[in-house]
Amino acid sequence: xxxxNENYLKLPGSYLFSDxxxxxxxxxxxxxxxxxxxxxxxxxxxxxxHACIEAMHKAVDEMGTAxxxxxxxxxxxxxxxxxxxxxxxxxxxxxxxxxxxxxxSDGAKSDCGNIGDILGVGNKVAVTDPVYPVxxxxxxxxxxxxxxxxxxxxxxxxxxxxxxANDFVPALPATPVDVxxxxxxxxxxxTTLSRDQLKVWVDYALKTGALILFDAxxxxxxxxxxxxxxxxxxxxxxECAIEFRSFSKTAGFTGTRCAYTVVxxxxxxxxxxxxxxxxxxxWNRRQTTKFNGVPYIVQRAAEAVFTPExxxxxxxxxxxxxxxARTIREALLGCGLKVWGGVNSPYxxxxxxxxxxxxxxxxxxxxDLFLVGTPGAGFGPSGEGYxxxxxxxxxxxxxxxxxxxxxx
Amino acid sequence: xxxxNENYLKLPGSYLFSDxxxxxxxxxxxxxxxxxxxxxxxxxxxxxxHACIEAMHKAVDEMGTAxxxxxxxxxxxxxxxxxxxxxxxxxxxxxxxxxxxxxxSDGAKSDCGNIGDILGVGNKVAVTDPVYPVxxxxxxxxxxxxxxxxxxxxxxxxxxxxxxANDFVPALPATPVDVxxxxxxxxxxxTTLSRDQLKVWVDYALKTGALILFDAxxxxxxxxxxxxxxxxxxxxxxECAIEFRSFSKTAGFTGTRCAYTVVxxxxxxxxxxxxxxxxxxxWNRRQTTKFNGVPYIVQRAAEAVFTPExxxxxxxxxxxxxxxARTIREALLGCGLKVWGGVNSPYxxxxxxxxxxxxxxxxxxxxDLFLVGTPGAGFGPSGEGYxxxxxxxxxxxxxxxxxxxxxx
Numbered sequence: 101x102x103x104x105n106e107n108y109l110k111l112p113g114s115y116l117f118s119d120x121x122x123x124x125x126x127x128x129x130x131x132x133x134x135x136x137x138x139x140x141x142x143x144x145x146x147x148x149x150h151a152c153i154e155a156m157h158k159a160v161d162e163m164g165t166a167x168x169x170x171x172x173x174x175x176x177x178x179x180x181x182x183x184x185x186x187x188x189x190x191x192x193x194x195x196x197x198x199x200x201x202x203x204x205s206d207g208a209k210s211d212c213g214n215i216g217d218i219l220g221v222g223n224k225v226a227v228t229d230p231v232y233p234v235x236x237x238x239x240x241x242x243x244x245x246x247x248x249x250x251x252x253x254x255x256x257x258x259x260x261x262x263x264x265a266n267d268f269v270p271a272l273p274a275t276p277v278d279v280x281x282x283x284x285x286x287x288x289x290x291t292t293l294s295r296d297q298l299k300v301w302v303d304y305a306l307k308t309g310a311l312i313l314f315d316a317x318x319x320x321x322x323x324x325x326x327x328x329x330x331x332x333x334x335x336x337x338x339e340c341a342i343e344f345r346s347f348s349k350t351a352g353f354t355g356t357r358c359a360y361t362v363v364x365x366x367x368x369x370x371x372x373x374x375x376x377x378x379x380x381x382x383w384n385r386r387q388t389t390k391f392n393g394v395p396y397i398v399q400r401a402a403e404a405v406f407t408p409e410x411x412x413x414x415x416x417x418x419x420x421x422x423x424x425a426r427t428i429r430e431a432l433l434g435c436g437l438k439v440w441g442g443v444n445s446p447y448x449x450x451x452x453x454x455x456x457x458x459x460x461x462x463x464x465x466x467x468d469l470f471l472v473g474t475p476g477a478g479f480g481p482s483g484e485g486y487x488x489x490x491x492x493x494x495x496x497x498x499x500x501x502x503x504x505x506x507x508x
Numbered sequence: 509x510x511x512x513n514e515n516y517l518k519l520p521g522s523y524l525f526s527d528x529x530x531x532x533x534x535x536x537x538x539x540x541x542x543x544x545x546x547x548x549x550x551x552x553x554x555x556x557x558h559a560c561i562e563a564m565h566k567a568v569d570e571m572g573t574a575x576x577x578x579x580x581x582x583x584x585x586x587x588x589x590x591x592x593x594x595x596x597x598x599x600x601x602x603x604x605x606x607x608x609x610x611x612x613s614d615g616a617k618s619d620c621g622n623i624g625d626i627l628g629v630g631n632k633v634a635v636t637d638p639v640y641p642v643x644x645x646x647x648x649x650x651x652x653x654x655x656x657x658x659x660x661x662x663x664x665x666x667x668x669x670x671x672x673a674n675d676f677v678p679a680l681p682a683t684p685v686d687v688x689x690x691x692x693x694x695x696x697x698x699t700t701l702s703r704d705q706l707k708v709w710v711d712y713a714l715k716t717g718a719l720i721l722f723d724a725x726x727x728x729x730x731x732x733x734x735x736x737x738x739x740x741x742x743x744x745x746x747e748c749a750i751e752f753r754s755f756s757k758t759a760g761f762t763g764t765r766c767a768y769t770v771v772x773x774x775x776x777x778x779x780x781x782x783x784x785x786x787x788x789x790x791w792n793r794r795q796t797t798k799f800n801g802v803p804y805i806v807q808r809a810a811e812a813v814f815t816p817e818x819x820x821x822x823x824x825x826x827x828x829x830x831x832x833a834r835t836i837r838e839a840l841l842g843c844g845l846k847v848w849g850g851v852n853s854p855y856x857x858x859x860x861x862x863x864x865x866x867x868x869x870x871x872x873x874x875x876d877l878f879l880v881g882t883p884g885a886g887f888g889p890s891g892e893g894y895x896x897x898x899x900x901x902x903x904x905x906x907x908x909x910x911x912x913x914x915x916x
Contacts, residue, residue, distance in 0.1 A: 102628075108794075143580050144579050146577070157565060160561055206800070207800040220510075220512055241625065369512045382512060386649070390621030396764070
């Protein structure tokens with residue numbers, strides 16, 4: 101008789117955004133006149149760059165002709181895109197990554213989730229707290245997280261709190277870990293690690309044999325020179341880190357779906373029997389067996405991101421989101437609140453005033469100011485007492501929201 | 509220190525198609541004048557239907573405007589596509605499937621591979637033999653297959669031979685199994701199960717509590733009325749089966765990437781603790797956690813497959829591939845060979861003459877007739893002594909190939 105993967109049954113429902121939606125709907129019922137502004141959104145809103153649109157029209161036309169039609173492509177992505185990525189994202193920064201170390205995929209969420217396939221169930225996993233929930237949930241599913249405690253922490257995960265107390269720089273784990281998820285610029289806090297701060301982690305991983313899973317989905321938002329765009333800017337990272345990148349927040353691809361993962365060929369693990377094995381080989385086997393590549397049309401759109409026109413447009417879009425984030429940041433600082441992020445990130449992380457909880461602050465912003473944000477507690481125990489706002493709205497709405505902040 | 513998933517190390521390299529490519533390259537070197545015809549290809553060659561091309565151009569334009577832009581869509585697929593699928597693929601055949609039982613994805617290969625996520629590692633798995641290698645390899649990766657024996661069989665898998673001896677109708681397993689993969693019309697043999705033959709499996713699953721994973725990727729090629737298009741045509745299948753469907757072979761989407769999986773809400777498993785759990789709920793959790801949906805543009809293309817124009821074009825393409833398959837089938841029968849498939853399938857499965865092995869037949873066809881096919885042994889032990897040819901080439905090349913068959 102069929103057995104299910106009972107690890108799934110340990111997962112509590114994922115209620116954060118549905119709870120928010122319910123509260124917003126209730127307010128709309130009670131106050132149909134309320135002009136609600138959403139600053140909780142984690143999704144881009146500006147249209148795709150024209151360079152991508154043009155590239156897709158051209159690729160669509162090709163697919164309609166016998167000569168231009170493309171069937172199955174390489175599971176790892178077309179050479180034209182892998183080459184464009186290497187030139188645009190790595191060589192341009194003098195970072196050493198080869199085209200065949202790039203695995204093009206349909207999303208960083210997929211890759212962050214699926215990467216667990218090639219890792220043993222016995223690995224001890226560390227996550228920063230607050231955290232992007234996918235890292236935690238996928239490890240629960242795989243049986244690496246143990247049981248959920250009353251404190252909101254999974255028994256077998258190691259939590260690395262990131263709060264005002266440590267200026268959002270996670271301390272090295274006190275007990276040994278095998279896998280560490282790092283997301284910088286961070287979702288949800290919008291904070292970053294400097295080159296020296298990230299070096300501490302690379303050195304730790306090299307020393308202990310741990311693997312760093314580095315999520316750089318928000319890399320394009322970096323404005324400060326001391327913040328690394330790729331973990332491979334650090335010496336030794338090619339021996340201890342996998343990096344996830346995405347076109348979603350960079351080029352507005354959240355509904356177009358393209359991302360990539362870098363698995364250096366120099367990244368080697370040792371088996372129980374003492375054999376050395378390249379993670380590149382395992383991930384290649386995973387992707388060729390369980391994935392069939394990204395649509396040709398979408399890969400052409402992603403390639404166009406790296407053209408001069410594409411780069412110009414992408415930078416314009418990001419500047420707009422960053423402008424919104426700065427506006428929010430400054431408005432909140434002006435209210436006397438403590439604020440992080442919003443400089444190298446579309447996310448602004450604010451400390452709720454006094455002893456106000458995340459959800460109390462949510463209720464205040466929604467009920468009194470008609471503003472929607474995301475309670476920090478939704479991202480993990482250490483998110484309690486914080487609140488996330490984002491720069492993905494329109495500039496006009498963002499400015500209007502900031503006027504309302506004055507009444508906090 | 510990092511542990512890898514050591515099940516991956518058990519997998520032998522995947523050499524079938526690279527071995528074929530090497531042999532073809534060697535012939536090209538030795539005989540640069542040889543006009544090679546490929547009948548081994550498992551990929552479509554005809555351009556996308558105009559209805560899909562038009563729908564994509566329109567969707568691309570939408571993505572370039574503020575009003576039409578789409579960011580994250582529902583992980584399960586847009587309602588417009590799920591509704592079109594229900595109307596086009598199920599209601600039209602009076603099959604009861606609800607739109608929210610449809611999970612749109614980037615491919616049947618992904619879904620067939622990822623479905624293992626929600627199943628316990630202890631399940632006993634049965635596969636037909638010969639078999640689409642993804643079913644086997646993904647179970648090896650998950651640790652359900654045991655070790656590979658000298659006979660080419662994995663110790664913990666149950667093999668259901670499909671050969672001339674049983675007219676390619678798999679017998680019920682002699683020992684209890686929990687999960688059964690059935691692919692009909694079959695890849696690689698091109699054979700089918702009649703409604704009565706499939707009913708035997710549904711009854712077995714209902715009686716034993718096993719789960720049927722039914723791969724209907726070639727459903728659109730069915731020409732005979734007694735062959736079910738969906739396992740849900742059978743009473744009780746909604747209580748024991750998950751069905752995989754794809755636009756790849758139906759509408760030429762191998763490079764455009766869209767498929768779907770049906771998980772009926774009435775499909776319930778019992779946990780070790782005696783709790784009842786809907787597989788729909790588990791798959792929904794898997795997909796929302798590890799997947800972010802199919803590109804909006806691609807979903808619009810898939811929707812267009814169900815328009816009258818789309819249906820007309822799709823049927824024309826399939827008729828062309830089926831015409832090729834029939835041509836191959838008849839030519840081989842004319843040579844006195846035993847042949848299956850090619851009636852409800854683009855695949856033709858031929859018994860090699862006398863004691864010729866699959867690879868000997870391959871070498872003969874390539875070296876003497878400049879024809880490329882796929883040795884049956886590449887699909888499993890019971891594929892030895894058989895050979896796969898496909899109707900995905902052009903009609904002209906297929907006819908020329910059939911002329912050459914006369915020299916077999």
